[in-house]
Amino acid sequence: MDPSSSGSKTARRSHRRAVLHAAASEGDHDRLWAHLQSALDDVDGVELKDDGVTREIRVGTQFVVRVKRHDATDRVRSYPTRRALTFWAQSVAFEGFEDIHLGFGYRWDREERSIGSAIISLHDGLGKKPVWAVQLADGGEQAATPFTWTPVEPDLPQLDLSEAIAKDEEEGQTS
DSSP states (O other), rough: OGGGSOOOOHHHHHHHHHHHHHHHHHHHHHHHHHHHHHHTTTTEEEEEEOOSSSEEEEEEETEEEEEEEEOOOOOOOOOOHHHHHHHHHHHHHTTTOOOOEEEEEEEEEEETTTEEEEEEESSSOOOOSOEEEEEEEEOOOOOSOOOOEESSSSSOOOOOOOHHHHHHHHHHHHO
């Protein structure tokens, strides 16, 4: 039985709220894409592709971006189609000619059901924790905005090459 037709006022209100939230989140994504189309329409080196099912942005010759909602751990979700699995896998065709596939979008606050910070992330596999994520600062009306970097585990190793450099410099001076 459809909750919206049941006699319970609470059930109808709860069902209506769930439908509105679903429509709002879908509408938010569509509005974000429309805004990106408008903002990036005349930018050199940026090409937008919308084939109904897949929306991508190509930046230059190397970066391909999909607009996605990110969860609190910066994971993205998608139906595991062949195209999606290939996109998020970061496969390398030829050294130096590979595309880098990025996720761009927003963090979704599940509790408040609202859009949070803008984010760019690199994933190597669908549904996996990102390799890295960058949270963009709100720049207001500025054309270029600074960004904050949000580290994602595991931390990258710290290398101290000062001894090797010093040894190289010594050998360079003695020869």
